[in-house]
Amino acid sequence: MSWVKRLGQAALVLGICLSSTANASELVNFSPELLERVEEKWGANAVKRLEAMRRLVEENKGISETQKLELVNDFFNLVPYYSDQQHWGVEDYWATPFEKLTTNGGDCEDYSIAKYFTLRELGVDDGKMRITYVKALDWDEAHMVLTYAPDPRTIPVVLDNLIGEIKPATERKDLVPVYSFNVQGLWLAKERGSGQYVGGSDRIGQWSALLERLAQ
Secondary structure (H helix, E strand, O other), rough: OHHHHHHHHHHOOOOOOOOOOOOOOOOOOOOOOHHHHHHHHHHHHHHHHHHHHHHHHHHHHHHHHHHHHHHHHHHHOOOOOOOOOHOOOOOOOOOHHHHHOOOOOOHHHHHHHHHHHHHHHOOOOOHHEEEEEEEEEEOOEEEEEEEEEEOOOOOOEOOOOOOOOOOEEEHHOOOOEEEEOOOEEEOOOOOOOOOOEEEEEOOOOOHHHHHHHHHO
């Protein structure tokens, strides 16, 4: 699929007025009954992956934000990459961190989303992070990354599944930002600054569907 078509589909407005306040506190609250069902459906290794995420969150809330970024980026980049068609049998699907880990796969959206919600659980403020849709010039296609800036005046760094090293956005000449979002809103990219705020992120259909599943 062309990157233009894919970006257009991702930005479809469904009119679902979710509050965009999905609480990440439930991200690692796995009951024994849930883990039992996970093992029955996806096997013992799926349970181990969920438990690894739970330990990551529980044991690392006191480290620096830079360390949190590196830890979470490395953790999820270990999960194999599959296109949505390969993994889910559909053209486009945005998975929750739970879905990504239990099924042990996903594409660029799933890496970025999993990193975003896990860092929220580790105490990183929403205002410092944005899930960012870009054009990957080397691949000539749409791509998604997570960006982090401790202050709006600073250059954000990029957490990417294509390149393991976290680099400043100014060093990622291969990426052209298109728009970014988090639970607080949606921004169209500009050459400079943090972008033009254009409203709530519930305007993105796949994001609204994901937040609804996460809330459940």
